Amino acid sequence: MTTLTFDSLNPATGEIVGSHPKHTPDAVHEVVGRAEEAARWWAAIGPDERKRRLLDYKAIITQNLKDLARLVHEETGKPVGDATLEIVLAITHLDWAARNAYKVLRRRRVSTGMIGLNLAATLEYLPLGVVGVIGPWNYPAFTPMGSIAYALAAGNAVVFKPSEFTPGTGVRLAELFAVAVPEQPVFQTVTGLGETGAALAGDPRVKKVAFTGSTATAKRVMAACAENLTPIVAECGGKDAFIVDADADLAKAADACLWGAMSNAGQTCAGVERVYVVEEVYESFMRELSDRVTKVKAGENYGPITMPGQVDIIKRHIDDAAKSGKVVAGGPGSVRAPYVDPVIVEDVPEDSPAVREETFGPTITVRRTRDAQEALELANASAYGLGGTVFSRNARRAMQLARAMRTGMTAINSVISFAGVPALPFGGVGDSGFGRIHGADGLREFTRPKAISRQRFAMPGMNLTSFARGPAELERLIRLVTFLHGRRKR
Known part of the structure; x- marks a missing residue:
C-alpha cells in the first residue's frame, strides 16, 4: 500500500x-x-x-x-x-x-x-x-x-x-x-x-x-x-504589552522593544505587539525607536513569514492601523510576501484589530499614556495574557507593575527573558491558555500526585472512623478542635 x-x-x-x-x-x-x-x-x-x-x-x-x-x-x-x-x-x-x-x-x-x-x-x-x-x-x-x-x-x-x-x-x-x-x-x-x-x-x-x-x-x-x-x-497566542515608565532607560527600552517585536519576523507568541509609553518620555522614546527600526531589514535580520496564510492577517491589521493611526515606519506597502518589513503605527484605537487580535508579524502599535497606571490598565484590557515587559529604573515600581500585569510571565528591563530561565514556569491566562511548561x-x-497515609499507632480513646465510636470520643474531638482552632485572632 x-x-x-x-x-x-x-x-x-x-x-x-x-x-x-x-x-x-x-x-x-x-x-x-x-x-x-x-x-x-x-x-x-x-x-x-x-x-x-x-x-x-x-x-x-x-x-x-x-x-x-x-x-x-x-x-x-x-x-x-x-x-x-x-x-x-x-x-x-x-x-x-x-x-x-x-x-x-x-x-x-x-x-x-x-x-x-x-x-x-x-x-x-x-x-x-x-x-x-x-x-x-x-x-x-x-x-x-x-x-x-x-x-x-x-x-x-x-x-x-x-x-x-x-x-x-x-x-x-x-x-x-x-x-x-x-x-x-x-x-x-x-x-x-x-x-x-x-x-x-x-x-x-x-x-x-x-x-x-x-x-x-x-x-x-x-x-x-x-x-x-x-x-x-x-x-x-498572545498580544503582549511593553510598558515604558517615565524613568526607563530609553535607549535600552527601544532596543529591547524592537527585538521583541521584530525577531523571528514577529512570529513569537510572547513577542511584543503593543507598546504603552508614559507621556513625559514618549517623544524621546519614539525617536530612539524610529532611529533603530531603519537598520532592521526583512530577509537580513529576520526571515519570512513561515505560514503563508498569516500574511493576509498581517496585511489586514496593517491596513486597518494605517487608516486610523499614524504610520511611523513601514505601512501597507511593507507586505511583500513572503516577507514583511518592520511596521510601527502610533495612536491606533484600542478597539482596532491591530490592538485586539494577535498579529504574529513584525508590527507594533504604540500609544502614549498619562502614567504607568494607565499603561497597566490598557495592557491588562486584553483577552490574552501570556507575557509582558516593564522598563523602569525604579526596582520597586517595576516589580509592582510586573506583578499586576495579567500575564503568566513578565520581564523587567529585558524582553522575553523568562523563556530562558528553565526554573520559571511558562504559560498564560485567558485566551493565552492554561497549565504550565x-x-x-x-x-x-x-x-x-499520589498521596498515601499510614496509621502508625491507634489513637487511644479516639477511634473516630468506626461505627463503635461513642459520645465520649466525639466529646474529646470537640475539646481538641476547640483548643486548636476556637480562639479568634484580634
Whole structure:
C-alpha cells in the first residue's frame, strides 16, 4: 500500500526541504500502542537511569547543533543564528529537567497535623504514561522541547506531532533521542496534517496532551480530548504589552522593544505587539525607536513569514492601523510576501484589530499614556495574557507593575527573558491558555500526585472512623478542635 506523503517547504525560496508521511489514524494508533509499552519500561528504569539517558540525549543534540539549526533555518526561513539560539535554549531546558526531576517529584513526608498525629503521610508525583505533544512551527525545537523534555524527565513516553510546516525538525529530534535510548521507542514523532493531530489527541491511551498553537485550534484539540476526559495543557497566542515608565532607560527600552517585536519576523507568541509609553518620555522614546527600526531589514535580520496564510492577517491589521493611526515606519506597502518589513503605527484605537487580535508579524502599535497606571490598565484590557515587559529604573515600581500585569510571565528591563530561565514556569491566562511548561510546575504538569497515609499507632480513646465510636470520643474531638482552632485572632 502506498503511503501518502506531504512536503515541507522553505518559506523563503519555496524549495522542498523534505517529504514526510501523512500518518493516518490507524498509524497513530499503532505508534501510541508502542509508546504504552515503552512508557512502562521508561518508568521502571528509575530516575537515575532516566537522568543519565536524558543527559546523553542533551549531549547528542549539542553535537548535532549546527545541522539541526540548519534544518530549522530551512523549514522556517529564520536566520541560522536565530535557529542556533533556539536550540541552545532547548538544550538548557532539557538539562534542567533531567537534573531536577527527582528532586521535584520524589516521595517525601508531609505534616499530618494534630488531628492526624497517629498517621504518617507521603506525597509523590508519578508518571502518567503516554503524553501527546502537538507543536508549533515558529519555534519547532525550543517550544515543543518545553513539553517533551519535562514529560520525559517525569517518566512518561512521548508521541510528538510537529507542525506540518516543520515536520523534519520533529522527526530529527526523535531520531537523535533513539541514539541515546535505543532500547524502546520512548519518544516517537508522527507527521501529517490536522487529521494526524486529531487522532493523537483523541486516543484514549494518551493520558495528557500538551498543545502549542492558536486559541482557535486549541479549542478543537480540547474538543477531541474531551471525548476521553484527557487533560490538556494549552499554550496559545498572545498580544503582549511593553510598558515604558517615565524613568526607563530609553535607549535600552527601544532596543529591547524592537527585538521583541521584530525577531523571528514577529512570529513569537510572547513577542511584543503593543507598546504603552508614559507621556513625559514618549517623544524621546519614539525617536530612539524610529532611529533603530531603519537598520532592521526583512530577509537580513529576520526571515519570512513561515505560514503563508498569516500574511493576509498581517496585511489586514496593517491596513486597518494605517487608516486610523499614524504610520511611523513601514505601512501597507511593507507586505511583500513572503516577507514583511518592520511596521510601527502610533495612536491606533484600542478597539482596532491591530490592538485586539494577535498579529504574529513584525508590527507594533504604540500609544502614549498619562502614567504607568494607565499603561497597566490598557495592557491588562486584553483577552490574552501570556507575557509582558516593564522598563523602569525604579526596582520597586517595576516589580509592582510586573506583578499586576495579567500575564503568566513578565520581564523587567529585558524582553522575553523568562523563556530562558528553565526554573520559571511558562504559560498564560485567558485566551493565552492554561497549565504550565518549564520549571517544577512543568515537571508536575506531566504527573499525577499520589498521596498515601499510614496509621502508625491507634489513637487511644479516639477511634473516630468506626461505627463503635461513642459520645465520649466525639466529646474529646470537640475539646481538641476547640483548643486548636476556637480562639479568634484580634
